Amino acid sequence: MQIGRRAALALPASAVLAGRPRRAGAGETVRLGLLHTLSPAPFYLAQEHGLWTGEGIGVEFRFFEAALPIAAAAVAGDIDVGVTALTGGFFSLAGKGALQVIGGGLHEQKGVELTAFLVSRQAHAAGLTDISKMPGHSFGLTQYGSSFHYMMGWLAQARGFDIRSVTLRPLQTTGNMAAAVRSGQVDASMAIASVARPLIASGEVKRLGWVGDEVPYQITALFTTRAMIAGRADALRRFCRGYQAGVAEYREAFFHPGSVGGRATESAIAAIEKYVFTSDPDAAAKIREGVGWYDEGAALDTADVRAQLAWFTAQNMVKGPIDAAAIIDTAFLPTR
Amino acid sequence: MSRLDGPVAFRARGFAARDIPAASVATLVGLVLLWQAAASLGWMSTTFLSDPAAIGRGLWQLARSGELWANLSVSLQRLAIGWTVGTMAGLAVGLAIGLFTVARSPGMAVVAALFPIPKIALVPLFIIWFGIGEGSKLVTLGFGVFFPTIINTVAGIDGVPRALIRMGQAFNLPWRSIVLKIVLPGALPSILAGFRITTSTAIILLVAAEMIGAEKGIGAFVLQAGNLYDIDNLLAGLVVLSLLGLAVSWGLGRLERALLAWR
Amino acid sequence: MTASAIRLTARGIGHAYRDLVVLEGIDLDAAPGEVTVLVGPSGCGKSTLLGILGGLLAPTQGEVRLDGELAPDCLNSVTTVFQDASLLPWRSVAKNVSLVLEDSPLPRAERAARVAEVLAQTGLADFAGAWPRQLSGGMRQRLGIARALAVRPAVLLMDEPLSALDAQSRALLLDDFAALIAGAGVTCVYVTHHLAEAVRLGHTIVVLSRRPGRIRAVLRIDRPIEGRHAEEPALVAMQARLWALIRDDAARAEREIADV
Ligand SMILES: Nc1ncnc2c1ncn2[C@@H]1O[C@H](COP(=O)(O)OP(=O)(O)OP(=O)(O)O)[C@@H](O)[C@H]1O
Numbered sequence A: 001m002q003i004g005r006r007a008a009l010a011l012p013a014s015a016v017l018a019g020r021p022r023r024a025g026a027g028e029t030v031r032l033g034l035l036h037t038l039s040p041a042p043f044y045l046a047q048e049h050g051l052w053t054g055e056g057i058g059v060e061f062r063f064f065e066a067a068l069p070i071a072a073a074a075v076a077g078d079i080d081v082g083v084t085a086l087t088g089g090f091f092s093l094a095g096k097g098a099l100q101v102i103g104g105g106l107h108e109q110k111g112v113e114l115t116a117f118l119v120s121r122q123a124h125a126a127g128l129t130d131i132s133k134m135p136g137h138s139f140g141l142t143q144y145g146s147s148f149h150y151m152m153g154w155l156a157q158a159r160g161f162d163i164r165s166v167t168l169r170p171l172q173t174t175g176n177m178a179a180a181v182r183s184g185q186v187d188a189s190m191a192i193a194s195v196a197r198p199l200i201a202s203g204e205v206k207r208l209g210w211v212g213d214e215v216p217y218q219i220t221a222l223f224t225t226r227a228m229i230a231g232r233a234d235a236l237r238r239f240c241r242g243y244q245a246g247v248a249e250y251r252e253a254f255f256h257p258g259s260v261g262g263r264a265t266e267s268a269i270a271a272i273e274k275y276v277f278t279s280d281p282d283a284a285a286k287i288r289e290g291v292g293w294y295d296e297g298a299a300l301d302t303a304d305v306r307a308q309l310a311w312f313t314a315q316n317m318v319k320g321p322i323d324a325a326a327i328i329d330t331a332f333l334p335t336r
Numbered sequence B: 001m002s003r004l005d006g007p008v009a010f011r012a013r014g015f016a017a018r019d020i021p022a023a024s025v026a027t028l029v030g031l032v033l034l035w036q037a038a039a040s041l042g043w044m045s046t047t048f049l050s051d052p053a054a055i056g057r058g059l060w061q062l063a064r065s066g067e068l069w070a071n072l073s074v075s076l077q078r079l080a081i082g083w084t085v086g087t088m089a090g091l092a093v094g095l096a097i098g099l100f101t102v103a104r105s106p107g108m109a110v111v112a113a114l115f116p117i118p119k120i121a122l123v124p125l126f127i128i129w130f131g132i133g134e135g136s137k138l139v140t141l142g143f144g145v146f147f148p149t150i151i152n153t154v155a156g157i158d159g160v161p162r163a164l165i166r167m168g169q170a171f172n173l174p175w176r177s178i179v180l181k182i183v184l185p186g187a188l189p190s191i192l193a194g195f196r197i198t199t200s201t202a203i204i205l206l207v208a209a210e211m212i213g214a215e216k217g218i219g220a221f222v223l224q225a226g227n228l229y230d231i232d233n234l235l236a237g238l239v240v241l242s243l244l245g246l247a248v249s250w251g252l253g254r255l256e257r258a259l260l261a262w263r
Numbered sequence C: 001m002t003a004s005a006i007r008l009t010a011r012g013i014g015h016a017y018r019d020l021v022v023l024e025g026i027d028l029d030a031a032p033g034e035v036t037v038l039v040g041p042s043g044c045g046k047s048t049l050l051g052i053l054g055g056l057l058a059p060t061q062g063e064v065r066l067d068g069e070l071a072p073d074c075l076n077s078v079t080t081v082f083q084d085a086s087l088l089p090w091r092s093v094a095k096n097v098s099l100v101l102e103d104s105p106l107p108r109a110e111r112a113a114r115v116a117e118v119l120a121q122t123g124l125a126d127f128a129g130a131w132p133r134q135l136s137g138g139m140r141q142r143l144g145i146a147r148a149l150a151v152r153p154a155v156l157l158m159d160e161p162l163s164a165l166d167a168q169s170r171a172l173l174l175d176d177f178a179a180l181i182a183g184a185g186v187t188c189v190y191v192t193h194h195l196a197e198a199v200r201l202g203h204t205i206v207v208l209s210r211r212p213g214r215i216r217a218v219l220r221i222d223r224p225i226e227g228r229h230a231e232e233p234a235l236v237a238m239q240a241r242l243w244a245l246i247r248d249d250a251a252r253a254e255r256e257i258a259d260v
């Protein structure tokens, strides 16, 4: 049980804090829901480097297998904050009034190779050499309403074709997506860089582009519950400051021209390795290849969140109308 | 010594559960009404559990827009083909196991080994073997139906009284006639009881079968509604599955009454 | 219409279920058109022997032969009637009879005629459309006989066909059976526990010893079956002789079985 082990790793930090003198919010434990992947790396840094301890709070990691259950767990009161992809399901839940988006997470950024748009060798040979030729082809995604669905929709809009002309194949997992495009069961799909690069290099699939070069996209975001904002705003503020410090270390380690490859990078990789690619000899390389963009100060791309909500609503995947202002709270972290 | 003075009390009460068809309808209707009342009177929040009226409205809209039929027809077709193929294969193998020594032990060993495997876990493999299209979906359904059919067929055949088969042999009936006129009809009650299980299994597996690569279908629709936290549609889809189950169960009841009138 | 005239001979029949020797050195002659009754203590191997005679059981020793003239309308030379009648519950009375004719080359009309004929003979004509579960025990046994007669057997083997019935039904049916068997003119081997049945039906009565079953005595009653009454002094005397032959064996057999 990986999750259990991770949760156990996270426990001592909060245990140490139990006996301290406290101001408002200090000494509290905040439960964070997150995926067990590389994408929430700044949170790993904040935890491992004691950045929340420095703020006087403990953070307990609760790991999940999929994005949507994180939001559901917040609604159920099992976690206080979560970092997750902004999916149709997330907006539906948020629209019911319990969830508030408060900060940015992973962001597709021009020049940062994070998500690759891949086509199968067969489809490529048959003429699918540009994203604009997607009509009439199949696209593998995890689920309807997932971030892949949104990205495909956005690409369709940008290239001027109707997403309904693409056959969407829900495959549930990113592993299935990669397998399906490799074997030609779907014509096209997407994969994160660390998965995509070896496939491209071996010629098993062709890359038609990096999503970040096409779409400015707030992939994941930090959210919390209304109850948390109402009742434990001070702890939440401390949590956000620790998170920002984590983002700062992360950016310095992986995106700051002056420091990449130096001591900061090494220490960041050492911290992240405790959560992903554990005991993988290539961990350092995989982390360096796989990290994605976080905006400075963990800023939230509110304009894009609004655009996403509008798109999901227009696609009738989110039963609107949901007022974007009602599900975004910018009092805790900056905006982009 | 104690004295007895009085009538013999009736003591053969109970142990005679009867079917009252009206009661089954009344129970289901009553539960739905209770649910509606709880929602209408504010006893429960409808944020995360829609009330029957909302589900009904959702269903009506889905029906009017044609979306319901578009999904249902695809699923019905998958169910019909998957179930029929699985059942036919199961009957054939079950018959072989029930009738032939050479097939019996090897067949039962394979069944015992493969039956407990959760078919849902095999879906990713089926995708690789049978493709992302209809093949893997039909195989998932067919596979789920296959094993229970074998087990019920074999149990049915084993349950046919030896005396009846000996009677057929005493009259020198050809092997084919003994199988068709004695063994199969004798096994029919057990086989039909198996159909009740396998039709439900097929409906349950529909969601698993349509989990991967399905654009349309009630299972895919339910999954999609779940992913989107579209609770009205999620429940509407489940209601459709439930109604489908009720319809199939009713049909099987009729079939049993027609075929097993002799009981 | 001429009846078949088949003699059934068994020579040196022996049978063992694994180590349990059930029959030893059985020689049997069932004369054409006669009834041979097998009696003997419980468990002595009567059913086993009948199974061997009917080709339903392969003996470990010996051979069973049929010799004689087979009538052209005979569809199944050796036919067995079982104790429980072995009716198919999912077939109506008429269909239970037609079951044994459906694989024959008989034309459809003749099949129907035969079914009607044997049902009439056995007094079941009014029940042609009934389910077996709707029949009384006696009617079920009559149906079993009707079905057997429908194939015009040359040899009819019957294993305690009346034993499942109450005494009154048995007495009534016994006379029917006697008439049917005599009328059909078949060679018949009839197993029973009831000595009254044995003397009422048998031309030859074969007494088996307790297990391992051997032939202890063969008694003859050279009188036609028709017109016999079980209460006749001659038959009652014969019954007493039979009982004397079997009693000690039977008592011992009962104790043996209780010991098992
Ligand atoms: N299939 C079998 N396998 C093993 N033993 C058997 C089998 N059938 C019968 N026996 C045994 O063989 C012996 C003779 O059985 P059988 O049924 O022939 O006796 P029976 O004379 O017909 O008895 P009953 O008068 O009680 O009907 C009995 O001891 C019985 O237990």
Ligand SMILES: [Mg+2]
Pocket: C046, C047, C048
């Ligand atoms: Mg017997």
